[in-house]
Amino acid sequence: MLDQLAAIWNGLLSSLDSVxxxxxxxxxxxxxxxxxxxxWYSIAKRLPKLIGGVTWIVLFAILATPTISEGVNAGVAPAIFGLIFGVLTKEQPLIWSNLSLILFVTGLGLLIGYLWSKYSESRDTTSI
Structure with a gap:
């Protein structure tokens, strides 16, 4: 039995080597x-509507804001990692560039959320 599991595991690992x-x-x-x-959505829907929406947008901005990493292996990376790296190395330009990206995505999300709430309010009042 263990030999079969080991064979399956080795087959899986060898297939991942090609990716x-x-x-x-x-x-x-x-x-x-x-x-x-x-x-977080399952938690936020139990919170008051405003607080739940704002915390979801802030968490989204923290997790999903992209930036370009530096170095020979440069690629797309989350801005929060760049922000943490900038704080640890005390590089002010790196801190401000990543923080501004996160704040921009947060502001954009809050604006879209505000416009969506106004749209759904007007749609609810016209259907009554």
Missing amino acids: PEDSIAVTAYVGGTILVLWC
């Missing part, structure tokens, strides 16, 4: 972000 590391990392990151946001 590029970048694809695995992006898939894990996107899947993890969706899972965290879905879990």
Whole structure:
């Protein structure tokens, strides 16, 4: 039985060797972000409507705001990692660029949420 499981496990690992590391990392990151946001949604819907929506938007902005990493392996990375790295290395330009991206996505999300709430209010009043 253990030999069969070991053979299955080795087959799975060998099939993962053919997939590029970048694809695995992006898939894990996107899947993890969706899972965290879905879990937070189940909590936020029990909160007052305004607080739940704002906290979901802020969490979305923190987790999903992209930036470009630096170095020889430069690629798309979450801005929160750049912000944390900038704080740890005390690089002010890195801190401000990543923080401004996160705040921009938060502001854009709040604006869209406000416009959506006004739209749904007007739709509810016209249907009555």
